[in-house]
Amino acid sequence: MILTLTINPAIDRTITADKLVFEDRGYILDRTEVPGGRGINASQVIHSFGGKTVAILTAGGATGQRIEKLVSKLGFPYDAVPVHSESRTNLTISDRHGLTVKLNEVGAPLGAGELAEIRKRVEARLPKATWLMICGSIQPGVPPDFYCEIIEMAKSRGVKTLLDTDGEALQRALETRPTVIAPNQHEAERLLGRALITRNQCLEAVDAMHTMGPENVILSLGSRGVVGSCAEGVYEVLPPRVDVVSPIGAGDALAAAFVWSMEKKKSFAESLRWGVAAGTASAKLPGLSFATLEQTKLVYKTVEVRPPRPSAATS
Numbered sequence: 001m002i003l004t005l006t007i008n009p010a011i012d013r014t015i016t017a018d019k020l021v022f023e024d025r026g027y028i029l030d031r032t033e034v035p036g037g038r039g040i041n042a043s044q045v046i047h048s049f050g051g052k053t054v055a056i057l058t059a060g061g062a063t064g065q066r067i068e069k070l071v072s073k074l075g076f077p078y079d080a081v082p083v084h085s086e087s088r089t090n091l092t093i094s095d096r097h098g099l100t101v102k103l104n105e106v107g108a109p110l111g112a113g114e115l116a117e118i119r120k121r122v123e124a125r126l127p128k129a130t131w132l133m134i135c136g137s138i139q140p141g142v143p144p145d146f147y148c149e150i151i152e153m154a155k156s157r158g159v160k161t162l163l164d165t166d167g168e169a170l171q172r173a174l175e176t177r178p179t180v181i182a183p184n185q186h187e188a189e190r191l192l193g194r195a196l197i198t199r200n201q202c203l204e205a206v207d208a209m210h211t212m213g214p215e216n217v218i219l220s221l222g223s224r225g226v227v228g229s230c231a232e233g234v235y236e237v238l239p240p241r242v243d244v245v246s247p248i249g250a251g252d253a254l255a256a257a258f259v260w261s262m263e264k265k266k267s268f269a270e271s272l273r274w275g276v277a278a279g280t281a282s283a284k285l286p287g288l289s290f291a292t293l294e295q296t297k298l299v300y301k302t303v304e305v306r307p308p309r310p311s312a313a314t315s
Contacts, residue, residue: 002042002129003053003126003132004043004054004056004135006135009040009067011067013091014093017095035074037135039056040071040074041288049256049257055077056078057079057080058080060082061085079125083114085108088105088106088108100247107140108139109141119149122154126153131161133162134163145172170191179215183219206228206234215230216231216268222247226254237273237306238276238306239277249282250280253290254276256278258272261275269308277300
């Protein structure tokens, strides 16, 4: 079973417009409201691929109730930790050309008792888990080493971890050597304090992040694919050219498909290929939509995996 943790979920409101341009009007074509949060999204993909998953999340106030109601319709089991503060709402605006603007609330602080309850819920689920995906941001006031505690707890029970977060929470958690970290380009740039523009800069960044502690690194580069580093070396995995309709959630699909494949005992490179296929197939869909396994298989056939080169972290 793949366990996901989202301590800062949201209602994701998505508006699709005909165009997004400065100083001119656009027209709304569609609007949707779905439960948001990287872990919830990951569980949705894993479930649709036929995998077993449980999503742990927090839920507070009327927004939290709506999140629970929407998650309950997705078909997989979830465990909602009640919190006092109102859950957040995020807004995403995209157009038919794939241009996207995301406006996220930061979320409300959690109390010490609420954090203790989250740890308790995770601990109770770990005996039946093979992987724990720790996904998304932490709220203001949550200790930046909170994810460190969760990773250590999982490691002590033989559960592998994928960490998909940003900022100080990511930086602190590297010390605990998670099984995989999966930053996107912007998150990696913030972690390393430098821009990543060229291919060589991305390759160097993966080496640099690998030396910071994690066992494996996946650097997501959107339409340019991923660069992944493991014990065998550094892989570049390239997607086919597609017409991107909406890139929202493509990174979540990538991480979920990667873990789904790893749980099936596939190789690191093969799992990267599945991840890139899922992210690419999802980017071809409107709004916050995730590709099915069949849609992902069609893209998988055209994903290129380049032979690995030695990794500076393992050489």
